[in-house]
Amino acid sequence: MEKDEIRRFDSFEAFEEICSLAKQKEVDFVLLGGDLFHENKPSRSTLVKTIEILRRYCLNDLPVKFQVVSDQTVNFPNRFGHVNYEDPHFNVGLPVFTIHGNHDDPAGVDNLSAIDILSACNLVNYFGKMDLGGSGVGQIAVHPVLVKKGTTTVALYGLGNIRDERLNRMFQTPHSVQWMRPESQEGLSVSDWFNILVLHQNRIKTNPKSAINEHFLPRFLDFVVWGHEHECLIDPQEVPGMGFHITQPGSSVATSLIDGEAKPKHVLLLEIKGNQYRPNKIPLMTVRPxxxxxxxxxxxxxxxxxxxxxxxxxxxxxxxxxxxxxxxxxxxxxxxxxxxxxxxxxxxxxxxxxxxxxxxxxxxxxxxxxxxxxxxxxxxxRQTTTGENIDESEKLRPEELNQQTIEALVAENNLKMEILPVDDLDIALHDFVSKDDKTAFYACLQRNLDETRKKLNSEAEKFKIEEEDIIVKVGECMQERVKEISLRSKGDTGLASSTQNLFLTC
Structure with a gap:
């Protein structure tokens, strides 16, 4: 939405309202369910605005009234290894705990995300980041952040987004997902902890293998905060036979423009005392209708x-x-x-x-x-060999298309490209996938449009171009660009080859 002149500030206004509500209600901490950023590599403008909001509401002299009593080097595996309000160089009055989602998940050689930047700035407490070790599907151990305030103790489990198909297999593979329980302490048994899980996974079961079933989760949990789904189902719902309740806060602003996002947006104020909790949903006032x-x-x-x-x-x-x-x-x-x-x-x-x-x-x-x-x-x-009805729309799966090129798709479908050269689209696709360049297609479109406009304007000054001739001239411009790209690629073969090798080794 950043390029949308009308909606570009919607998410910042909603986030600032959420932080303002947290300050007004004097909450102990803010818990985010992932996807703080909609882009994996947010722009500098987005990062600056986010940091400004967090600094404004989180850095102050207000006392933090709870303690983190677990091994913080395990909970927060960064260079500093402790909760942000304990840093003597910062006055953090409103701690924020967050996991990553599928949009702002860690990537690259160093496995970093935009959330790591906020964590390094001591503005958020980033937890639930898993190292998928082990053989086969992998193995993870989920350690809770143990929070204590007075006689109330909370075990906060975090599970950042993992590809749904893989996590689904992990849950069904013995010992692949280990839930670490709090150790018994003096005057405190394991059953005294109020157990909360925050995760960011697909919940809608259009395909059971690409979603996480609530029954995969451990029965000792008391409350689950389910991220990823955009529909706001803020009222806690009990899962039959499991003993815990699930709240689905949804997105703070409408991004997908689907039916579920038309419902009113809320945040949940959760009050916990002992093993009891009281939910209070608060509507967001700044959300665009x-x-x-x-x-x-x-x-x-x-x-x-x-x-x-x-x-x-x-x-x-x-x-x-x-x-x-x-x-x-x-x-x-x-x-x-x-x-x-x-x-x-x-x-x-x-x-x-x-x-x-x-x-x-x-x-x-x-x-x-x-x-x-x-x-x-x-x-x-259509019916499968087993007699099961499947929508035609399910025939094409992303994994079946991941080796296709734009050129092959155009040829197979007998399409005629009229403005954008196929080679330009192939380069944009490569940059989008291999370099994680989110603006690759936008830049490709803008570049070709600018070149076409310049060519048409220069010819219009020399010759009179009728309206019906514009389409023909656009096609001629594209053919000229295709020839230029072909000549340029022949002259740059050595450089292109070495660059490709560099990308393959990264």
Whole structure:
């Protein structure tokens, strides 16, 4: 969202509101369930704004009223090896504990993430980072951060994101996941600890192998904070037969624009005394309103498949109703903001319309005029040899496509590239995957658009170009760039080869 001029500050406003609520309620600490950052390599601007918010609310002279009594070198395996408020060089009045998610997970030779930067700055306590040692699927030991305040003792377990398929296999492999219980202390038994787990994994069971079943978790837990899922299900739900409750806080801002994210956003204030807890959900006031609707065109009586005007009129009516609904004052909003509007349209039996052109009339009325509409078709089901019905959409799995190139996909599907050269897309794909360059495709698009505009402008000064000739000229520009790339690659063969080798050895 950083490149979105309307929504670029939404996540910072929500994060600052969360920190402000923590300060107002005088909480002992803040617990984050992962994905503090939406990008694996957040921009400098994002890092600076995040550090500013943490410094403003976390560094102060307020006393910290709890102790960490576990082995902190095991809990926080960084250079300093202790909870941040115990550092004599910092006044930390609001400790923040966080695990990593699937967006801000550690990577690279040194296995570092953006959370490690905040941890090195002594702004957060980063725990739950696992070293997947052992043979086969790997082996991990989950050590709790033991927190003590008065007579209340809390064992805080953290499990940062691990690829769901792998963690699923680990849970089903004996001794691959070991849960370390607190050692018995004088006047304190193992059963006296209130056990909390925070994890960041797929919970929705569209594919059981790519999700974590609640029944994989140990029964001694009392409370589970489940990250990753964007839908806010803040009210703790008991898992039958397991003895613990799960809260799913969801994302603080809408990012995916799916049905679940249209629900009101909350944070949970958890009060613990002994082995009892009391939840208190608090609505977030700064969140941008989001309205979602689904429509099946063939089920609408006033829509004619042969009359696109009737389709547009029907969709316009839905958008206007959603905008009006979002503008109604509610107690959970601090100020009026342009709403997010998303309509999922099942167009089976109909032709699609241009979403960008449709959204132009709503510029200044909604925050996302370019993608109000998303089109889909009812998934066809096919039977497997075992008789099981599977959606056609499940035939293509990511692991089956990971060796494909853009060039091969274009050739197989008999596509004709009109603006972007195939070689440029291949380079962008390589940079995106191998270098973790999140802006690779954006840069590729911008570079080609700029070159095309310059070429057309220079020719327009010499010759008169009719409107119908523009598409032809764009194609000619692309062909010229393809020839230039081909000549350049022949001249740079040695350099390209050595660079490729360097990347392969990293």
């Amino acid at each position: 989001f309205e979602y609707a689904e429509v099946v065109l063939k089920d609408e009586a006033d829509v004619d498949p042969n009359d696109q005007a009737s389709v547009l009129e029907h969709l316009d009516k839905i958008v206007r109703n959603l905008i009006e609904k979002s503008s109604q004052p509610t107690a959970s909003r601090s100020e009026a903001k342009l709403p997010l509007v998303r309509i999922k349209v099942d167009y089976s039996g109909f032709s699609t319309i241009n979403p960008q052109r449709f959204g132009q009339k709503y510029v200044g009325k909604v925050a996302n005029p370019q993608d109000i509409l998303i089109f889909s078709k009812a998934a066809k089901k």
